[in-house]
Amino acid sequence: MAEQIYFEDVNEGDEIPSLSLEIERVQMFFFSAATYNGHRIHYDQSWAQGVEGYQDILVHGPLQVALLARAITDWVGGRGRLVNYAVQNRATAFPGEQLRFKGTVTGKRQEGETCLVELKVHGEKGQGQILMPGTATVSLPRRGR
Amino acid sequence: MSETDTESLIGDEARAAIGSELGRAVGTVVQKEFQRWAAAVGDRNPLYFDEDYARANGYRDVVMPPMYLAHVTGGVVDLDELRADGIPIRSGGSGSVQLPRCPRRMAGGDDITFLEPVYAGDVITSVRSLAGLEQKSGRSGDFVLMHFRTTYTRDDGVLVAEAASSLIARPANS
Numbered sequence: 001m002a003e004q005i006y007f008e009d010v011n012e013g014d015e016i017p018s019l020s021l022e023i024e025r026v027q028m029f030f031f032s033a034a035t036y037n038g039h040r041i042h043y044d045q046s047w048a049q050g051v052e053g054y055q056d057i058l059v060h061g062p063l064q065v066a067l068l069a070r071a072i073t074d075w076v077g078g079r080g081r082l083v084n085y086a087v088q089n090r091a092t093a094f095p096g097e098q099l100r101f102k103g104t105v106t107g108k109r110q111e112g113e114t115c116l117v118e119l120k121v122h123g124e125k126g127q128g129q130i131l132m133p134g135t136a137t138v139s140l141p142r143r144g145r
Numbered sequence: 146m147s148e149t150d151t152e153s154l155i156g157d158e159a160r161a162a163i164g165s166e167l168g169r170a171v172g173t174v175v176q177k178e179f180q181r182w183a184a185a186v187g188d189r190n191p192l193y194f195d196e197d198y199a200r201a202n203g204y205r206d207v208v209m210p211p212m213y214l215a216h217v218t219g220g221v222v223d224l225d226e227l228r229a230d231g232i233p234i235r236s237g238g239s240g241s242v243q244l245p246r247c248p249r250r251m252a253g254g255d256d257i258t259f260l261e262p263v264y265a266g267d268v269i270t271s272v273r274s275l276a277g278l279e280q281k282s283g284r285s286g287d288f289v290l291m292h293f294r295t296t297y298t299r300d301d302g303v304l305v306a307e308a309a310s311s312l313i314a315r316p317a318n319s
Contacts, residue, residue: 021187030185034178036219038231039250047230051317052249061252063186066212070188073211078192078202081259082211088254089313134254 004077007108007115007140016075016103016119019067023059025095031063059093064101064132068123071101072136079141083116087123087134097125103136115140154289154316155278158243166274167242167293170218176265179213186210209263214297214306217263218271242275244314247289253311261305268300276309289314 025043032042040047041058048054065087073082093099103121110116116139123132183193191198192208199207209217222233232250263269276292290311297306 027185027187030181034182034185035216036222038222038227038233040231041251044231051230058251062212062215065252065255066182066186066188066210069210069212070186070190073188073190073192078198081262084256084258085211086254086256088311089252092251132254 004079005075005140006143007117008143010105010108010117010140012105012107014105016071016105018103019071019074019101020098021067022098023063023093023095025057028057028059028063028095031060035060035062054092054094056094059095059097059099061089061132064089064093064099064123067099068101068103068121068132068134069136072103072119072121072138075103076138076140081139082136083139084137085134086136087121087132089132091125091129091131093123093125093131099131100124106135115142154244154246154280154287154314156243156245159278162242162275163277164275166272169270169272170220171268171270172218174209174217174263174265174267174269176207178216179209179265180207182213182216183210204262204264206264209265209267211257211259211263211306214257214259214263214269215271215295215308215310217269217297242278242291244278244289244291247314247316249315249317251313251315253290253313255308255310257306257308257310259306261299261303263299263305267305269305270298270300272296272298286316288316 028042042060045057048057101123103119106120107118116137119136121134121136122130124130193210196207226234273293273295276294279290281290293310295308298304
């Protein structure tokens with residue numbers, strides 16, 4: 001894990017470190033297994049192509065959602081917390097595609113003792129095609145507390 | 146979009162279910178299950194795996210990854226109770242809302258507020274209701290956006306999270 005980030009260190013417009021990766025079929029199988037998901041579009045290529053008309057099996061929407069959450073929770077560190085997370089699945093992703101998960105700070109505020117940071121987040125692929133736009137609210141610790 | 150079109154993908158049975166509770170489920174949080182999920186995401190956050198690290202950061206034990214919550218209350222599915230595409234017929238979720246003209250399902254989105262950390266051994270009750278059905282037009286044709294609301298409550302009565310989520314239901318091969 002990276003060093004803990006503190007509320008005081010964050011400014012509007014800051015970008016969180018992006019997560020960039022390709023999802024392969026084995027990982028998709030493990031995600032289906034870990035979520036008890038038997039939906040054929042995630043493992044049955046002939047079903048995905050022949051019956052549903054996709055070019056290949058589909059990377060699970062919830063896996064993309066989890067990867068974007070991972071980018072956020074990696075950034076907030078051990079003492080930060082994910083408070084609210086809202087994303088919409090807008091496009092499909094396929095195994096072997098380069099996926100990127102990003103976030104930008106859009107604001108910060110305090111509610112009592114709680115220090116909150118607002119983020120605009122998204123997942124994308126290719127030349128920047130948006131897979132998932134969203135927002136997140138995280139809490140961060142203050143220095144010296 | 147005309148009223149006729151609006152009616153066309155959403156039948157009376159599905160429309161009547163709007164506002165109703167679709168399912169209620171109870172599950173116990175199991176450390177190995179959420180760790181397998183985290184590993185499948187490639188998320189080796191030490192909060193989920195390293196008890197000392199979690200304690201040093203204010204938790205009483207390794208903590209469940211927040212996005213695992215929806216899976217805690219998943220049930221046991223019989224193989225003869227699946228649709229042809231592998232989705233359970235009666236899941237307390239999308240499968241129990243009958244949209245015969247829109248058999249294809251895809252994740253639509255999530256909006257989740259996390260109120261309390263969740264630990265192994267916590268018993269969670271999820272209550273899911275159908276908040277709405279919306280017919281929309283997209284690049285690949287008309288589809289139905291199914292809106293759900295879910296609350297997650299610990300067995301001591303504390304609400305740990307609430308979620309608004311959606312699923313996309315599409316006509317066959319549109």
